[in-house]
Amino acid sequence: MKNKSLSGILLTHAHFDHIYGLNTLFRICSNALLYTNVYGKIALTDSKKNLSFYHETPYVFDFPERVRIIDDGDTIELNEDYQAVAVATPGHNNSCLSYVLDDCLFTGDSYIPGLKVVTSLPGGNKVNANESLEKIMNLAKGRIIYPGHGASQEKTM
Ligand SMILES: [Zn+2]
Numbered sequence: 001m002k003n004k005s006l007s008g009i010l011l012t013h014a015h016f017d018h019i020y021g022l023n024t025l026f027r028i029c030s031n032a033l034l035y036t037n038v039y040g041k042i043a044l045t046d047s048k049k050n051l052s053f054y055h056e057t058p059y060v061f062d063f064p065e066r067v068r069i070i071d072d073g074d075t076i077e078l079n080e081d082y083q084a085v086a087v088a089t090p091g092h093n094n095s096c097l098s099y100v101l102d103d104c105l106f107t108g109d110s111y112i113p114g115l116k117v118v119t120s121l122p123g124g125n126k127v128n129a130n131e132s133l134e135k136i137m138n139l140a141k142g143r144i145i146y147p148g149h150g151a152s153q154e155k156t157m
Helices: 022-028 038-044 126-140
Strands: 008-010 033-036 067-069 075-077 083-088 097-101 104-108 144-147
Touching (some): 033 038
Parallel strands (some): 104 144
Antiparallel strands (some): 075 083, 097 104
16 A cells, blocks of 8 residues: 555444454554444444454454544545545444445445345344435445445446
């Protein structure tokens, strides 16, 4: 990554399998910021809320001062060329945000093509998940979907 720097990470939600590695990354990239909502910020430093406590390795984020709180509709200026817009997509978890960046839509676990949204974990809510799915389907038109697991999905019209 010569002449490149990481300005920010857009967190789709604060479950352990999406945050392991952040400490290493933030130690290397001293200017990087982490974008998430209020629920995400809390879960990042609470191993029970990010579920890592119940997994192999309890994990907390060591750089809470570099978290920037965002919410539905906020624009994140990553640099002069890239702005992302956050979209609240709760249901899988309260910390779920999706991001629109040009013709890309990052959905995390709020939408994984071919799979039902998991709402059975703490903070999950089926009604919210269905509302979020509707939002995502509208935003997905003309965009490539990048889910939190599995391969990206081609543009839909
Ligand atoms: Zn998850």
